[in-house]
Amino acid sequence: MSKKESDIWNLPSGHKYRFWSQKLLRQRIGIDRKIDKYLVEDELYCVNPATIALYQFQKQPLLGKYKS
Numbered sequence: 001m002s003k004k005e006s007d008i009w010n011l012p013s014g015h016k017y018r019f020w021s022q023k024l025l026r027q028r029i030g031i032d033r034k035i036d037k038y039l040v041e042d043e044l045y046c047v048n049p050a051t052i053a054l055y056q057f058q059k060q061p062l063l064g065k066y067k068s
Helices: 005-009 022-028
Strands: none
Touching: none
């Protein structure tokens, strides 16, 4: 399931989406449409089964938004 890049950057907000865990993510995938629209499947990429989330920083989405 491939989505437009513009859909990936604007993650859902609200109280329900403030806290994340591997368990919560697994419960919401396939049920919560807000979460499903951010899922991108890459058949060539392999990750550890304990991975909670992956982030794409290739286009520097945080550049200039936060001070360090």
